[in-house]
């Protein structure tokens with residue numbers, strides 16, 4: 001993984017995914033180390049994402065590295081019409097690794113081609129967000145003890161949600177069973193079903209999940225946005241079917257954990273927060289360890 | 303008289319004849335092969351009657367022999383095209399074109415939010431299917447299918 005950019009979750013082999021997860025586990029035990037001393041990490045946020053940026057910056061700071069960059073494009077030379085290529089070339093001169101978030105799909109791959117240092121994709125438009133995916137994998141492995149043979153429920157917006165698509169692709173290396181729960185309009189796209197068919201992975205589609213949740217090892221919740229519906233009435237009709245309440249967790253498995261990429265709006269009722277099966281806040285903390293693992297392996301320090 | 307004139311420009315001694323180009327793809331083929339940049343003699347003919355294609359076009363290029371990778375690019379717009387390689391007025395080889403595994407340039411990504419449609423980036427695709435041409439953008443990872451295939 002040394003010097004290899006992380007652009008898409010599919011860039012890493014299953015072995016490499018597991019390696020990152022193991023290293024993240026080491027950082028969890030020992031999160032403050034001085035291994036990035038003398039290194040400069042650029043965080044280029046062409047669109048704001050405070051949550052992701054803080055997670056990266058916390059990861060770097062705890063390892064003794066320095067950060068340069070900008071938090072949104074309006075305060076940078078990008079505003080003056082500089083091409084992405086020129087920005088990336090310039091910043092390559094000043095840093096050892098670039099973390100980039102950008103509103104255009106495919107911008108991260110392009111940046112990795114023109115950069116002279118490795119690039120970590122912190123979200124390129126609607127396309128990929130691989131560090132989110134790795135932290136999801138770390139959270140699953142940590143809570144389940146394994147990534148193999150799990151029953152994974154993906155709930156909500158399965159059509160546009162890039163985190164569920166990446167998770168689906170990555171978990172497909174570990175023989176899962178998928179249950180897709182979404183409104184008709186936001187069903188998992190066909191290309192993913194074809195992919196699963198090809199790999200021989202079992203999956204089921206449902207419009208509602210209250211009567212099947214007892215089978216789940218992982219419930220991965222996502223937000224349903226009103227803008228995604230062509231008919232606003234349709235949204236009003238379905239919105240409450242995809243909210244998780246505490247009473248629904250009564251007969252679920254002991255090992256079940258609820259994940260959510262955050263921020264949530266109302267898709268997980270607040271009465272779930274105190275349930276020991278709620279894992280989404282710890283999941284966010286795991287993001288720091290995972291990003292420490294990603295940066296230090298790419299820089300060849302782990 | 304007219305026939306004679308056609309003959310005199312038609313026959314080439316050495317070079318390549320590309321036949322069975324759909325008439326409406328002629329200029330795309332010229333642009334994909336960058337024929338406008340060659341300085342050898344060329345003849346373009348179009349709107350000939352073809353049983354298979356309705357109306358077809360044809361290109362004759364003197365003293366030019368294409369690499370497979372170069373010529374296969376035209377399969378996107380002229381999948382039925384036939385190549386005749388001419389030496390000393392004789393056809394010494396015939397071959398079909400085949401959609402290549404990778405496409406660089408030529409095609410536009412159909413995703414308006416793709417970096418290739420917003421920055422000065424050459425497009426790049428993996429060919430997922432050759433029959434019903436299906437391309438996966440190497441940047442945004444979205445699919446561009448036959449129905450949405452636009453030549454740049």
Ligand SMILES: [Zn+2]
Pocket residue numbers: 106411412413416417418439440441442443444
């Ligand atoms: Zn694209």
